[in-house]
Amino acid sequence: MNRGAADDAIRARFLRPTYAVDADAVDAWPASGAADTPGEDARCRVFLAVGNDGRLKxxxxxxxxxxxxxxxDWICERVTAQTVEITHTVTLADVEKALALTPTQRYAGLLAIDALSNAVINLGQ
Structure with a gap:
């Protein structure tokens, strides 16, 4: 993926994130996990629920x-409609490849993965 296409992919997800939580629905999620990077002034919280079919939301x-x-947004897309086991296989390399992250953007992938991992712990699975 060339740099322009990668920037467009990031911009598109930023402008129209599919998996952004509705602020009024935060309390309805059974589990969440958070992570932050003070140096980048960035915070991420991932919310998880397991449906009756055993698939994640x-x-x-x-x-x-x-x-x-x-x-x-990419992390949430990756695990939605999958089983909890998929969360243990998502790596920084997956995020880097999917969004063509530059070395200076790696922290954002780590941030999202850390928030996901913490949500899985809080889900108790």
Whole structure:
């Protein structure tokens, strides 16, 4: 993916995130996990629920540069409609490849993965 296409992918997710949580629905999620990067002034919170079919539903709330929102949205897309086991296989390399992150943007992928991991712990699975 060339840099222009990568920037467009990040911009599109930032402007129209599919998995952003509705602020009024935050309390309805059974589990959440948070992570932050004080140096980048970025925060991410991932919300998880397991449906009756054993499949995950995911959403996020994030603050920071567009790349943070893009990474959180991608993480939620990746795990939604999957089983909890998929969360243990998502790596920084997956996020970097999917969004063509630059080395200076890696922190956003780590932030989203850390928030996801914490949400899984709080889900108790």
């Amino acid at each position: 995911a959403a996020f709330a994030a603050f920071g540069p567009p790349v943070v929102i893009a990474c959180a």
